[in-house]
Amino acid sequence: MSLFSKRALSGLALPVLVLAGSVFLTASIERKAAERSSAQLAAAQQMLTAMLDQETGARGYFQTRDTEFLQPWYKGTADFRRALAASRSLARGDRELQRELGEQSQIAAGWHTLALAEIERMRRGGGGLTLESALRRKGVFDSFRAINTPFQETISQQGKARLVRASWLDGGVAAVLAMLIAAGALLLLRRTARSQQRRLGRQAELRELLQASETEEESRALLIRHIEGAIPGAQAAVLNRNNSDDRLEPLLAPGAGSSLLEPLAGRQLRPRSCLAVRLSRPFDRAAGDDALMRCETCGQIASVSACEPLLVGGQVIGSVLVARLRPIEQRQRAELRDAVVQAAPILANQRNLALAEQRAASDVLTGLPNRRAAEETLHRMAAQAGRSLSPMAAILLDLDHFKRINDLHGHDHGDEALAVVGQVLTGALRASDFAARYGGEEFLVLLAGTDRAGALALAEKLRASIEQASIPGVGGVSASLGVAVYPDDAVDTEQLVRQADRALYVAKKRGRNRVESAAEVAAATLGERPDLSEARAAPVQRLARRA
Numbered sequence: 001m002s003l004f005s006k007r008a009l010s011g012l013a014l015p016v017l018v019l020a021g022s023v024f025l026t027a028s029i030e031r032k033a034a035e036r037s038s039a040q041l042a043a044a045q046q047m048l049t050a051m052l053d054q055e056t057g058a059r060g061y062f063q064t065r066d067t068e069f070l071q072p073w074y075k076g077t078a079d080f081r082r083a084l085a086a087s088r089s090l091a092r093g094d095r096e097l098q099r100e101l102g103e104q105s106q107i108a109a110g111w112h113t114l115a116l117a118e119i120e121r122m123r124r125g126g127g128g129l130t131l132e133s134a135l136r137r138k139g140v141f142d143s144f145r146a147i148n149t150p151f152q153e154t155i156s157q158q159g160k161a162r163l164v165r166a167s168w169l170d171g172g173v174a175a176v177l178a179m180l181i182a183a184g185a186l187l188l189l190r191r192t193a194r195s196q197q198r199r200l201g202r203q204a205e206l207r208e209l210l211q212a213s214e215t216e217e218e219s220r221a222l223l224i225r226h227i228e229g230a231i232p233g234a235q236a237a238v239l240n241r242n243n244s245d246d247r248l249e250p251l252l253a254p255g256a257g258s259s260l261l262e263p264l265a266g267r268q269l270r271p272r273s274c275l276a277v278r279l280s281r282p283f284d285r286a287a288g289d290d291a292l293m294r295c296e297t298c299g300q301i302a303s304v305s306a307c308e309p310l311l312v313g314g315q316v317i318g319s320v321l322v323a324r325l326r327p328i329e330q331r332q333r334a335e336l337r338d339a340v341v342q343a344a345p346i347l348a349n350q351r352n353l354a355l356a357e358q359r360a361a362s363d364v365l366t367g368l369p370n371r372r373a374a375e376e377t378l379h380r381m382a383a384q385a386g387r388s389l390s391p392m393a394a395i396l397l398d399l400d401h402f403k404r405i406n407d408l409h410g411h412d413h414g415d416e417a418l419a420v421v422g423q424v425l426t427g428a429l430r431a432s433d434f435a436a437r438y439g440g441e442e443f444l445v446l447l448a449g450t451d452r453a454g455a456l457a458l459a460e461k462l463r464a465s466i467e468q469a470s471i472p473g474v475g476g477v478s479a480s481l482g483v484a485v486y487p488d489d490a491v492d493t494e495q496l497v498r499q500a501d502r503a504l505y506v507a508k509k510r511g512r513n514r515v516e517s518a519a520e521v522a523a524a525t526l527g528e529r530p531d532l533s534e535a536r537a538a539p540v541q542r543l544a545r546r547a
Contacts, residue, residue, distance in 0.1 A: 111141055401478075
């Protein structure tokens with residue numbers, strides 16, 4: 001090598017070192033600034049998430065009094081303390097952020113005190129949650145959210161400001177080539193920071209929407225849309241494990257049309273047919289893979305797939321399957337895993353809550369709604385009838401000599417008689433009608449858009465069907481029915497049921513196994529017997545007109 005070459009290399013060594021040092025210094029400062037901003041933003045978002053977790057647990061407990069729903073409360077309380085401590089540590093030296101943190105801490109403490117007082121009161125056997133208490137707690141929670149949102153925006157703006165200041169450090173240190181290289185490095189880092197912030201933002205949005213969703217179906221749809229938005233070109237499905245633990249139901253995005261997952265649409269799979277569910281771990285598959293064990297579910301898909309189990313407390317409640325024509329990158333795979341981890345406990349809580357609500361509103365013996373559900377439906381249907389200016393009929397049905405059945409044949413046969421009545425009602429009503437076990441051997445039937453003639457015709461059909469039913473060990477049974485119509489016989493729901501009950505009493509008094517109308521009873525009481533022959537005639541034609 002010539003002396004010139006050696007001198008050239010020697011002369012270039014210092015600029016190269018300076019250039020390398022400049023790039024390294026700038027990258028280090030930018031990375032730290034981005035990491036600090038991301039950490040601050042993540043801690044602020046975690047504070048809101050922890051508050052939402054506490055609200056979810058408290059709401060579940062208030063509705064069911066089941067202490068299992070307090071697990072999100074305890075977890076959210078601990079997470080909030082950790083997130084608050086992390087935020088205070090990261091905000092050291094920033095008076096504005098410390099001031100806003102102090103306000104959030106005070107509001108959160110006040111909200112926590114209100115919710116905890118309600119929880120303790122209900123634990124000691126107090127009554128249900130009052131509307132005033134719920135509104136007061138909601139107002140405090142909204143105040144916290146109103147401060148937390150601009151707090152996150154301030155952190156984001158400060159992060160951007162730090163990145164801008166760090167960018168100027170490189171100016172004047174290197175030559176044009178150094179500036180170009182540094183600009184490329186800054187662009188890459190900023191893109192990475194923006195990508196990370198977008199990812200955190202998507203995660204926070206998903207978490208907040210999942211916490212605000214009201215049903216398991218809505219949460220599953222949110223999860224699918226989130227995954228398909230985070231992994232371009234991908235299509236996702238939630239494989240839902242039913243409560244009986246014998247089916248795995250694929251749920252696709254609504255309106256997916258021609259889809260990579262179309263072979264799964266409408267199919268009823270077994271839980272063991274999905275290896276992610278069967279093995280309780282992620283299972284990925286590339287097109288044409290010749291694995292030792294073949295997955296019956298994703299094996300039907302002619303594309304790359306990734307399947308993540310929905311794990312809650314060691315139990316698999318389903319899985320999330322993603323299909324894509326191109327390979328799924330590691331960062332996308334990580335985002336899929338993060339989304340599933342966030343969604344799994346919320347889906348499980350919503351499923352448990354829906355099951356508890358269903359059980360609370362159902363009669364175990366007949367499968368019909370119970371009295372509580374009947375009263376709620378009665379008010380709703382009456383309000384609808386008032387808005388649409390259409391009639392609504394109520395039929396109160398009571399089994400005849402039910403005590404005699406229990407005394408002579410035993411309560412098991414009495415239960416069978418009630419179950420048979422429930423089957424008769426279920427088979428005779430339209431989808432718009434409603435039937436419930438109102439108490440003991442009494443049933444309430446509500447008929448939307450039905451006048452007196454149609455109600456009497458249906459009541460007569462129900463009476464005949466019950467009379468024809470046979471109960472093993474008992475034989476035949478009969479029922480008495482009272483019919484009342486809103487608004488002809490009553491001006492409100494209480495009076496409507498009272499008039500139907502009055503007609504039922506008259507049916508019992510006149511020999512049982514018959515139908516009586518509230519209008520006819522009222523007229524008879526006044527000494528006027530109206531002509532209801534038209535209302536009682538041609539029940540088949542009345543039912544046809546009603547349908």
